[in-house]
Amino acid sequence: MATRRVRYPIAVVGAGALGRLFAAGLARVGPVVLVARDAQRAAALAQGYTWVTLEGARRVRPPVAHPGALPEADWVVLVVKGPDTAAAARLAGRMRPKGVLSLQNGLVEATLRRALPGLHAAQGVTTEGAYREGERVVWAGRGETLVPPGFEPIAQALAQAGFRARVEPSIHEARLKKLLVNLVINPLTALARVENGRVAEPPLDALARRLIAEALPVLRGEGLELTPREAEALVFGVARDTARNRSSMLQDVLAGRPTELETLTGAFVALAERRGLEVPTHRAVYALLQAWEQARGLGDDA
Numbered sequence: 091m092a093t094r095r096v097r098y099p100i101a102v103v104g105a106g107a108l109g110r111l112f113a114a115g116l117a118r119v120g121p122v123v124l125v126a127r128d129a130q131r132a133a134a135l136a137q138g139y140t141w142v143t144l145e146g147a148r149r150v151r152p153p154v155a156h157p158g159a160l161p162e163a164d165w166v167v168l169v170v171k172g173p174d175t176a177a178a179a180r181l182a183g184r185m186r187p188k189g190v191l192s193l194q195n196g197l198v199e200a201t202l203r204r205a206l207p208g209l210h211a212a213q214g215v216t217t218e219g220a221y222r223e224g225e226r227v228v229w230a231g232r233g234e235t236l237v238p239p240g241f242e243p244i245a246q247a248l249a250q251a252g253f254r255a256r257v258e259p260s261i262h263e264a265r266l267k268k269l270l271v272n273l274v275i276n277p278l279t280a281l282a283r284v285e286n287g288r289v290a291e292p293p294l295d296a297l298a299r300r301l302i303a304e305a306l307p308v309l310r311g312e313g314l315e316l317t318p319r320e321a322e323a324l325v326f327g328v329a330r331d332t333a334r335n336r337s338s339m340l341q342d343v344l345a346g347r348p349t350e351l352e353t354l355t356g357a358f359v360a361l362a363e364r365r366g367l368e369v370p371t372h373r374a375v376y377a378l379l380q381a382w383e384q385a386r387g388l389g390d391d392a
């Protein structure tokens with residue numbers, strides 16, 4: 091007789107920085123399972139890990155699963171890097187969820203829908219800041235998590251767990267704003283090997299303005315109504331607020347890992363092409379980073 095799989099209200103797929111952060115918080119208020127990439131990583135995580143917050147460090151030990159021993163889940167939160175989106179989404183689908191919510195950067199909704207036909211799958215936005223130091227996860231900056239309508243149970247669970255989280259009816263606009271920020275800060279910091287704050291200072295600020303000016307007509311076509319002044323205030327505001335941070339793309343480049351180039355600049359250049367709009371500066375940063383990835387044999391499965 092087939093054994094019934096355990097069913098959790100929430101599963102988090104991707105036991106990296108954000109996954110560990112959300113699972114640690116959610117585990118304080120209810121059942122949650124953290125799904126690792128494989129059995130070996132799951133076994134290490136099952137020993138627990140350290141969650142570092144401003145209030146101090148605590149040991150947490152949420153239940154852990156892996157593709158060979160997968161529970162079911164009502165709702166799945168997907169937090170893997172862009173190149174891993176399709177594989178992780180297929181894994182999420184195997185948990186027979188009511189819905190799959192990505193909180194990744196970049197544009198991944200099309201990949202999600204292709205990987206999960208017929209399932210309720212969408213992308214939200216988070217500005218939480220977290221990074222890993224070995225097995226530890228450091229909650230580096232308190233942000234906000236916006237989820238699309240239809241994912242209320244996830245917003246409620248995150249809010250109960252102490253995260254700032256809510257349903258955002260204009261989620262499309264929120265995603266496009268985050269995309270604009272990432273299209274400027276991530277490639278420039280990765281190419282120049284500098285912290286975020288330098289994007290708002292000479293000489294990079296001029297290049298940043300060029301990227302913003304090229305991006306606006308494309309994003310306007312997608313529904314983002316921002317004047318150049320508002321767009322610059324948004325991007326330079328984030329650069330200054332996170333001045334001492336290393337962007338995720340810079341961290342990937344420094345660690346020799348694949349970057350999220352394809353779901354950020356790659357996806358954006360494809361959008362521009364569909365609209366017949368020229369984005370030469372985005373194409374230039376795209377080619378430079380693609381060349382860096384190709385030279386290291388780093389690819390993309392999305």
Ligand SMILES: NC(=O)C1=CN([C@@H]2O[C@H](COP(=O)(O)OP(=O)(O)OC[C@H]3O[C@@H](n4cnc5c(N)ncnc54)[C@H](OP(=O)(O)O)[C@@H]3O)[C@@H](O)[C@H]2O)C=CC1
Pocket residue numbers: 103104105106107108109125126127128131169170171172174177178181193194195196216217218219220221222338350
């Ligand atoms: N960290 C942050 O502060 C923020 C991150 N984001 C976005 O969130 C997403 C995740 O970022 P972050 O947590 O930093 O990334 P990490 O690289 O720290 O974590 C990603 C995790 O996903 C795991 N993974 C990859 N493929 C699979 C798979 N098929 N099944 C299960 N697990 C898998 C990786 O495993 P392994 O370790 O084995 O590679 C890794 O542990 C990105 O899109 C990022 O841009 C957005 C806002 C803030």
Ligand SMILES: CC(C)(CO)C(=O)C(=O)O
Pocket residue numbers: 195271272275276286328332335336337338339
């Ligand atoms: C907002 C920003 C640029 C913060 O570092 C980010 O999202 C990233 O690094 O990917």
